[in-house]
Amino acid sequence: xxARVQVMLKSGVLDPQGEAVKRVLGTLGFDGxxxxxxxxxxxxxxxxxxxxxxxxxxxxxxxxxxANRVIESYNIEIA
Amino acid sequence: xxARVQVMLKSGVLDPQGEAVKRVLGTLGFDGxxxxxxxxxxxxxxxxxxxxxxxxxxxxxxxxxxANRVIESYNIEIA
Numbered sequence: 001x002x003a004r005v006q007v008m009l010k011s012g013v014l015d016p017q018g019e020a021v022k023r024v025l026g027t028l029g030f031d032g033x034x035x036x037x038x039x040x041x042x043x044x045x046x047x048x049x050x051x052x053x054x055x056x057x058x059x060x061x062x063x064x065x066x067a068n069r070v071i072e073s074y075n076i077e078i079a
Numbered sequence: 080x081x082a083r084v085q086v087m088l089k090s091g092v093l094d095p096q097g098e099a100v101k102r103v104l105g106t107l108g109f110d111g112x113x114x115x116x117x118x119x120x121x122x123x124x125x126x127x128x129x130x131x132x133x134x135x136x137x138x139x140x141x142x143x144x145x146a147n148r149v150i151e152s153y154n155i156e157i158a
Contacts, residue, residue, distance in 0.1 A: 006120055021121060021144070028143055030136060032126030041085055041120045042100060047111030057109060064107055065100070 001046045003058045004077045007067045008039035042066055054078050080125045082137045083156045086146045087118035121145055133157050 009015045015037050022036040044061075046054050058076050067074040088094050094116050101115040123140075125133050137155050146153040 008120070008122070018121075024144060025140060028140075030140055032136075033123060034126060035124040037122045039120045039122070041087070041118045042097075043087070043116045043118070044112060045114040047113060057111075061104060061107075061109055065103060 001049060001051070001054050002079045003044040003046060003054055004079065005042045005044070005058060005062060005066055006039060006075045006077075007042070007062075007072050008037060008074075010071055010073050013071045039072075051078055080128060080130070080133050081158045082123040082125060082133055083158065084121045084123070084137060084141060084145055085118060085154045085156075086121070086141075086151050087116060087153075089150055089152050092150045118151075130157055 017038040018036040021038060022033055025033050025036070044058065046057070048054065055076065055078055058078070062074045062076065063069065096117040097115040100117060101112055104112050104115070123137065125136070127133065134155065134157055137157070141153045141155065142148065
């Protein structure tokens with residue numbers, strides 16, 4: 001069973017990576033980029049076929065390791 | 080118009096971040112994690128409503144800046 005976790009900085013939190021990408025896109029001639037936010041994505045390959053268990057486990061992984069809940073939010077997709 | 084780009088290391092390329100996450104998940108008691116791959120996600124806020132133009136522009140951004148096509152693959156979603 002595959003899971004995908006997307007971790008992004010919360011909207012009020014300064015994102016220097018995203019700002020850098022935005023600036024460089026401007027210098028490369030890409031106008032019309034209003035904003036850029038950069039986050040991370042973690043793809044997990046899990047044992048078993050129990051979707052509910054996978055979702056519960058991955059949520060626990062996010063809370064314990066994958067995301068810093070003070071400044072980051074996460075989104076889980078089970079496939 | 081919003082675009083989301085996911086950039087992952089190609090499957091044959093060693094992913095030390097993913098390996099580290101996998102190992103730490105094991106030490107935290109999460110058994111049954113077969114594999115972990117970590118990549119980045121870039122959310123772009125673009126001017127205009129032309130979906131085809133947005134897709135073309137974001138593809139060019141990926142080729143020029145966002146992804147290293149030698150070792151990374153990318154996936155674009157326009158929303």
